[in-house]
Amino acid sequence: MKILLGKDSVLKNTGDNTLVIDAVATSCGCTKVEYDKEPVRPGGSVDLHVSYKAEHPEHFNKTITVYCNAKVSPLLLKIMGNAE
Structure with a gap:
């Protein structure tokens, strides 16, 4: 059995310059x-x-790394939860 989970997030450009990912x-x-x-x-x-x-019901904790031209780069995003 495979479990597919999805989540939409928004990354906002709060800087003064164009953000390039x-x-x-x-x-x-x-x-x-x-x-x-x-x-x-x-x-x-x-x-x-x-x-x-x-692949099966489990707890997960994953990291997403966004490489961009922001002053603080890379940006680290975390997702975690339980796949049931």
């Missing part, structure tokens, strides 16, 4: 991230669709 990496192949590759203007945002595929 160079790459997104996940801590395992069971986690995927889809997003619009276009640069994000100041004050704008980009939707991140995160999906996690579990």
Whole structure:
């Protein structure tokens, strides 16, 4: 049995310059991230669709790393929960 979980998140550009996401990496192949590759203007945002595929019911704790031109980069996002 495979369990597919999804979550949409918003990454907002609070800086004064255009935000460019160079790459997104996940801590395992069971986690995927889809997003619009276009640069994000100041004050704008980009939707991140995160999906996690579990092989069986379990607790999970995964990391998503966003490499971008922000002053603090990479950005680390965490997802955790229980796949039931």
